[in-house]
Amino acid sequence: MTTPEPQSPSPQPSEPVSKDRVYRSPAGIAGGVLLLALALWLGIDALVTGEGSTRWKALAMLVFLVPLIAAYTVRPAVFANEDRLRVRNPFRVIVLPWGQVAAFRSSYSNEVLVPSGDKYQLWSVPVSLRGRKKAARQEDRRAAGGGSRGGLLSGMGTSQFGPGGRRATATEGADRPVRAQGDRIMDELRDLQEARKDAAASQGEVTVRWAYEIVVPAVVGAVALAVLLGVG
Structure with missing residues (x-):
């Protein structure tokens, strides 16, 4: 008579993660799209019709300006779910579990404060x-x-x-x-x-990550443009 092998417990389904509520500035996005279109139009025109160092200057200008325009207009957003608040600002992404949020403050800008005293501006939620x-x-x-x-x-x-x-x-x-x-x-x-x-799911540490995908191209473009303008 064989002894039945013990059944391993079936894995419990993980609890579904609540969807983020996304807060963005429609006016900022619209203005950013227009500025990006203008910058690309002028830059591409200079690349096609320019001569000599003009093309390199136009390319450096595009590498410098496009990330900055996107960073300040299209990129900012606030994501909120039942566990945490994620703030995507022009150059940083801040993740704050709700247990680490001390207060929200509105004056000339909207800000979130943490118990340590640090504060982070909500770029995508402007004060009007x-x-x-x-x-x-x-x-x-x-x-x-x-x-x-x-x-x-x-x-x-x-x-x-x-x-x-x-x-x-x-x-x-x-x-x-x-x-x-x-x-x-x-x-x-x-x-x-x-x-x-x-x-319990809303506890943890505040994390801050720099947006190197924005910072690095902008710095490279700025350095290249400065060199090209310096040498004429």
Whole structure:
């Protein structure tokens, strides 16, 4: 009689990782695409029609400018899920588990603070004073009973999270004040951080990585351009 071999426990399926919510600046992306198109058009034209050192200068200028334009316009983004916040700024990528986020601060720029006292700017979530004034006017109209337009805008201007990090209901959304787009995003990040800061999956260390794919080409282009301009 044979003894059945012990069955190895079947691996438990790993918990699905929540999808990132991505926050970017549509105006920054649109402006960056236009600037990149202009730089490429002028640079390629100089490469094709230029003579002598003009072509090399045009090439060095492209290597210098294209990464910088992309870094400040198209690249910035903020990614948030239930475990961590990832901030992609022009020259750095900062990963902050929610347990390491001390606070969010909004003044002339939006920033995230960590317990050590360091702060990191959220480049893709700019502060718009014009947007705040517009939201304040809409809130005043709603408070004064300005009709359905104010109510519709107030529903659009609320955080998608209610107290405790749960998703806000339509009624709770209607009760919240109208906020500018950047302020709404900061409200969402605060709600998510408050709900997830004590979770086991939200602990860890803050990591900062330099964007060498941006820094290296820009430095090489700048050095090459300086040399070419120096020698004439």
